[in-house]
Amino acid sequence: MIHLYGIPNCDTVKKARVWLDKAGKAYTFHDYKKEGADPERVTRWIGTAGLDAVVNRKGTTYRALSDADKALAADSHTAAALLVQHPSIIKRPIAEHENGILVGFREDEWSAALL
Secondary structure, X not given: OEEEEEOOOOHHHHXXXXXXXXXXXXXXXXXXXXXXXXXXXXXXXXXXXXXXXXXXXXXXXXXXXXXXXXHHHOOOOOHHHHHHHXXXXXXXXXXXXXXXXXXXXXXXXXXXXXX
């Protein structure tokens, strides 16, 4: 089973969900804007995929952070707490599957990992 994490109105999340549906892949969806992000899970994502992959530095939420908060986001020891507090700066989507995780949606990577 695939567990997909993101925000439902995000265009990239929408593309990933359409791809999963077309591929016939069963999945659950966790809206971390409404349901929150689990600190242990976010820490695990950072440990597995790396801080640069998990933090979305291109979005408006990140750009609006104070310099102090941006410094927290740059440190793997403090970033998870900031990401839980501001889930909009978590890269979307994140898909957990039996062999690992996928961060962001790139069809070739998803095909290689999930088909």
